[in-house]
Amino acid sequence: MGKIAFACLLICATQATADPIFINRGDTLPVQHSYTGGWDHFVGGGVALMDCNDDGMTDMFVAGGASPAAVLINTSAPGGDIAFAQAPLSKITGVTGAYAIDLNNDTHTDLMVLRNGSNLLLAGDGTCTFADTTAAFAIPQDPRWSTAFSATWEGANTLPTLAIGNYVDAADPKGPFGTCDTNILLRPAGGTYVATALDPGFCPLSMLFSDWQRSGAPMLRISNDRQYYIRDGYEQMWSLAPLRELTQEDGWDPLQLWGMGIASEDITGDGLPEVMLTSMGDQLLMTNTGTGFDAVPFSTGTTAQRPFTGGDGRPSTGWHAEFGDMDNDGLADLFIAKGNVDQMPDMAMQDPNNLLMQQPDGTFIETADTAGIATFNRSRGGGLADLNNDGLLDLVVVNRRAPLEVWQNATPNAGNWAAIALSQAAPNTDAIGAIITLKTEDQIQTREVTIGGGHVSGSLTPHHFGLGSGQTAHVQITWPDGTQSDWQTLPAGQITQISR
Numbered sequence: 001m002g003k004i005a006f007a008c009l010l011i012c013a014t015q016a017t018a019d020p021i022f023i024n025r026g027d028t029l030p031v032q033h034s035y036t037g038g039w040d041h042f043v044g045g046g047v048a049l050m051d052c053n054d055d056g057m058t059d060m061f062v063a064g065g066a067s068p069a070a071v072l073i074n075t076s077a078p079g080g081d082i083a084f085a086q087a088p089l090s091k092i093t094g095v096t097g098a099y100a101i102d103l104n105n106d107t108h109t110d111l112m113v114l115r116n117g118s119n120l121l122l123a124g125d126g127t128c129t130f131a132d133t134t135a136a137f138a139i140p141q142d143p144r145w146s147t148a149f150s151a152t153w154e155g156a157n158t159l160p161t162l163a164i165g166n167y168v169d170a171a172d173p174k175g176p177f178g179t180c181d182t183n184i185l186l187r188p189a190g191g192t193y194v195a196t197a198l199d200p201g202f203c204p205l206s207m208l209f210s211d212w213q214r215s216g217a218p219m220l221r222i223s224n225d226r227q228y229y230i231r232d233g234y235e236q237m238w239s240l241a242p243l244r245e246l247t248q249e250d251g252w253d254p255l256q257l258w259g260m261g262i263a264s265e266d267i268t269g270d271g272l273p274e275v276m277l278t279s280m281g282d283q284l285l286m287t288n289t290g291t292g293f294d295a296v297p298f299s300t301g302t303t304a305q306r307p308f309t310g311g312d313g314r315p316s317t318g319w320h321a322e323f324g325d326m327d328n329d330g331l332a333d334l335f336i337a338k339g340n341v342d343q344m345p346d347m348a349m350q351d352p353n354n355l356l357m358q359q360p361d362g363t364f365i366e367t368a369d370t371a372g373i374a375t376f377n378r379s380r381g382g383g384l385a386d387l388n389n390d391g392l393l394d395l396v397v398v399n400r401r402a403p404l405e406v407w408q409n410a411t412p413n414a415g416n417w418a419a420i421a422l423s424q425a426a427p428n429t430d431a432i433g434a435i436i437t438l439k440t441e442d443q444i445q446t447r448e449v450t451i452g453g454g455h456v457s458g459s460l461t462p463h464h465f466g467l468g469s470g471q472t473a474h475v476q477i478t479w480p481d482g483t484q485s486d487w488q489t490l491p492a493g494q495i496t497q498i499s500r
Helices: 003-011
Strands: 022-024 047-050 059-062 070-074 084-087 095-101 110-115 120-124 130-132 146-152 161-166 183-189 192-198 204-210 219-224 236-240 243-245 261-265 274-278 284-288 293-295 318-324 333-338 354-358 364-366 378-385 394-400 405-409 416-423 435-440 443-448 458-460 463-468 472-478 488-491 495-499
Touching: 047 095, 047 378, 047 394, 059 084, 095 146, 095 458, 110 146, 146 219, 161 204, 204 261, 219 261, 261 333, 274 318, 333 378, 333 394, 378 458, 416 435, 416 472, 416 488, 435 463, 443 463, 488 495
Parallel strands: 047 458, 146 204, 261 318, 318 378, 416 495
Antiparallel strands: 022 405, 047 059, 059 070, 070 084, 095 110, 110 120, 120 130, 146 161, 161 183, 183 192, 204 219, 219 236, 236 243, 261 274, 274 284, 284 293, 318 333, 333 354, 354 364, 378 394, 394 405, 416 463, 435 443, 435 472, 472 488
């Protein structure tokens, strides 16, 4: 029996899915923010979702490319209309994306800011004000074109291990084709960082540390853009101990695609995370066998290879992908940001984003048009988070040369929900690498706490679970060092803080 079919045995008792509906709140933003620029910003355009002022609401840092980046503070009333105000921020241009992380272990959210130019490490102070600590931590300050990031904590290290993916070497006169830059791994040493090359590099657009095999050993998956590596590159997986690239002898089968984004979630109910890889053309969902990954059948409905509306029959271009339960039925749904790189004639120009809702049998159906979010902008990064704390995941979409979109989830007849915010004593205050196991009467959901993936976009927010008709849930935390908590009961309809 296939994994998708097996999942149905676990979850077919879950209540029927609701039809998602979204309300456009982008017109009410304090600034019409866009990701702009020429060839040097064809890729990128990310957003970091986080609570930067410790008020329990999700704020955002948005990349601007050639335009300045922006910090938007959430001013929504709980359960009310989504609203934001603009926060002061020094003019930072060249930003491709950002990831939220408490790197310095002070419980305030910091930002790893990726740029076409020198990257920045900005330390937060709990007021959505940030100080440049790049030099203090010896983050490399060279003018590379960074387009991917992930972080994990190794052992008892105070600081996390950071991976930074660098795209085309724009200074190479032989380029741009075949001139992919070298990626770097930053490991802590004496309170700062020492860089090690992850070579070869094949123009990454996404990377993610995850304990893919649930062995206690995270590995780094890198998704690479065949547009510029042309023929010699491939998707990569690196082990950390020892540091080496996995090969076919390790069971890592060669795979080439125009890789742009990574999303990960256990959608089969076996405790292992699946992986979604966006691309020009097919979007590739792969199930996790424990020793490798197998592509799901076309009938699963996740390929999203061409626009589903708009009349443009050319192949789609996928960017940011993210799983989230949009109707709280206990099934992970899938958002994919779409948009032509610029004017590529072989790819669709009218290329709406996807909102693929998972069905009880493990297949997915398209709902972006009926949900109201099927715009034709050139989308790039994005994020899912409950922006007004009403128990429904909302949507943020960053567009190239078009305004930022914010969509409020107003899905009627949605199921119950629970959200979990993890914390532990320093280091690693947000428990990156922990695994949440949540049980309801008719299913088990598991999720690993990670930083990375997406397309230069990431969220550091409470972990949202749909419960269907369940009134309570039981949760167990496997903390990053492998220690398991006792099971505890969570009430539906609230965010529960679980501290180690």
